[in-house]
Amino acid sequence: MAVIxxxxxxxxxxxxxxxxxxxxxxxxxWSAIPAExxxxxxxxxxxxxxxxxxxxxxxxxxxxESVTSAAELLVFAVPSxxxxxxxxxxxxxxxxxxxxxxxxKGIEAETFLSMTDVIRDAIGxxxxxxxxxxxxTHAEEVSIGLPTTIVSACEDLAxxxxxxxxxxxxxxxxxxxxxxxxxxxxxAMKNIIALAAGVSxxxxxxxxxxxxxxxxxxxxxxxxxxxxxxxxxxxxxxxxVGDLIVTATSRHSRNNRAGYLLGAGYSAEEAxxxxxxxxxxxxxxxxxxxLSQRYNVELPITFGVNAIVHGADPKDIVNRLMNRxxxxx
Numbered sequence: 264m265a266v267i268x269x270x271x272x273x274x275x276x277x278x279x280x281x282x283x284x285x286x287x288x289x290x291x292x293w294s295a296i297p298a299e300x301x302x303x304x305x306x307x308x309x310x311x312x313x314x315x316x317x318x319x320x321x322x323x324x325x326x327x328e329s330v331t332s333a334a335e336l337l338v339f340a341v342p343s344x345x346x347x348x349x350x351x352x353x354x355x356x357x358x359x360x361x362x363x364x365x366x367x368k369g370i371e372a373e374t375f376l377s378m379t380d381v382i383r384d385a386i387g388x389x390x391x392x393x394x395x396x397x398x399x400t401h402a403e404e405v406s407i408g409l410p411t412t413i414v415s416a417c418e419d420l421a422x423x424x425x426x427x428x429x430x431x432x433x434x435x436x437x438x439x440x441x442x443x444x445x446x447x448x449x450x451a452m453k454n455i456i457a458l459a460a461g462v463s464x465x466x467x468x469x470x471x472x473x474x475x476x477x478x479x480x481x482x483x484x485x486x487x488x489x490x491x492x493x494x495x496x497x498x499x500x501x502x503x504v505g506d507l508i509v510t511a512t513s514r515h516s517r518n519n520r521a522g523y524l525l526g527a528g529y530s531a532e533e534a535x536x537x538x539x540x541x542x543x544x545x546x547x548x549x550x551x552x553x554l555s556q557r558y559n560v561e562l563p564i565t566f567g568v569n570a571i572v573h574g575a576d577p578k579d580i581v582n583r584l585m586n587r588x589x590x591x592x
Contacts, residue, residue, distance in 0.1 A: 264288055264430055268334035270327070270349055272299055273374020274402035275316070276340030276415060277309045279430075281406055285535065286320040287316075291322040293330045295349075302323055311540065313586070314485070315406045326379040328482050330354035336364065336429060339382060339395075342541040343451075344370025346378050350385035357386060363393040364426055368450035369543055370550035377447040379417075393417035394426045395443050397450040398501045399509035405435065412436045416446035445493030446502040449484060453507040454544030455551055456480030456524035458568050459584075460511035462577050468536060472585060477511045479584075480564050487551075490558040518544040526581075531572045545572060 265288045269276045272294035280292045292301045300323050303309065307317040331337060331353045341349050346367050357363075365378040376384060377394035398413035405411050415437050417423040423439040431437045441445055459480060463472045484507075485498040497503055510516045520564070523541040524534035535542050548569050553562050555562045567580045 266335045267291070267292060267338065268330040268336075269338045269340055269431075270330070270353065271304060271338075272296075272323075273340065273342070273344075273402075274309060274311045274406075276338070277312060278305070278374055278402035279338060279340065279366065279407040279496050280317075280321055281315070281317055282430070282432070282435060284321050286429070288429065290320075290577055291324050291330050293326070293327060294541030295327075297325060301311040309406075311316075312406045318472065327353055328356045331361075332358065333362050334358075336362040336426070338364045339365060339378070340366050343367045343371070343378060343543055343546055345492050346381050347385045350382045351533075355470075361426060362422060363391065364396055364397045365393060367543075368397060368447075368454065369547050369555070370448075372546075372549040372553070375452075375554055376442060377548050379443060379447060387526060392417050392422040394422050395447050395450070396426060396430070396437075397506065398438075399505040401509065402512060402516045408433050408434050410436075412501050413436065413504070414440050414446055414500070416440040416443040416502065418443055440497060440500070440502065442494040442497045444491065445488050445497035447499060448488050448491065448493060449503040449506060450483040451522045451543070451547045452487070452551060452565070453480075453503075453510050454461070454518045454542075455485075455517055455565050455568055456484070456507055457510040457518035457563050458525065458544040459581075461516075461519040461522020461524075462526035462568070462571060463521075463522075463581055464519075465523040465528075466578050466581060467526075468581065470580065473511070475585065476564060477507060481507055482510075483562050483564055486527055487554060487558065487560045487562065490560045491554070517542050522546065526577045528577075530574075543559050549570060 296504045367378045394417040415423040417425040427437040521534040
């Protein structure tokens with residue numbers, strides 16, 4: 264049994280907390296939002312996980328110090344834009360042997376750092392192993408025990424394998440990968456492509472256009488990854504094409520839903536408000552644009568989504584993308 268702290272009580276953090284308790288671990292879920300914690304403690308239900316009852320053994324806390332200092336494994340499950348501040352706040356209480364895990368999907372806009380690199384930078388330990396846990400995993404399905412696969416990625420394979428053992432069970436199969444950079448790039452970029460797929464649906468286009476955007480979007484992600492030195496095999500595995508498929512097509516996808524609303528004529532602000540949760544694809548756009556320029560890589564779908572977010576006509580942008588002369592790769 265491991266003592267585990269989960270920082271962030273959103274749907275994903277809560278679903279993972281439930282899974283880890285079921286795996287026999289001592290789990291405490293932390294939130295900086297008092298009302299959120301009170302509701303979870305009182306009802307043992309998350310308002311966004313319909314029908315899911317949380318285990319009685321799951322603990323809740325608003326003390327970052329107590330959760331962090333006690334943890335043998337600490338999971339960062341806050342939205343990407345809060346990873347740095349939460350990691351910095353947790354740093355004074357970290358033990359040297361605590362295993363750190365990031366389940367956030369994003370790239371920091373100002374630095375272009377991945378979430379594991381942000382954590383290392385924020386805690387002042389740039390060589391410390393931090394595991395990225397990423398893949399085609401909707402919290403709504405994990406929370407009710409539907410079959411799921413995920414990737415535990417770290418340059419330190421021993422750390423990745425430890426996380427694999429802790430999280431794996433009969434319905435949650437965990438693979439390992441040493442290409443953490445590629446896994447994290449996929450996790451951030453696929454959200455942008457899912458926005459594009461949703462825009463196409465919102466316009467009223469069919470499956471043909473959506474399939475084209477998803478497929479060419481994967482090429483776009485892999486092209487950037489190659490320029491960044493990632494392992495190309497990562498992009499055609501679970502963390503790459505697997506996560507892209509589920510995010511670009513599922514009714515559970517916030518990014519797909521936000522894209523649909525953009526395609527239907529809503530502004531980005533209105534779309535986020537209607538989705539009612541964090542839309543990480545919108546957060547990832549500035550860094551994706553910056554990486555494109557840094558590595559001199561063409562990302563036409565990414566730039567098209569960015570234009571739509573800033574007020575361009577969705578139908579015009581998608582039509583331009585569909586009629587662009589591509590060299591198939």
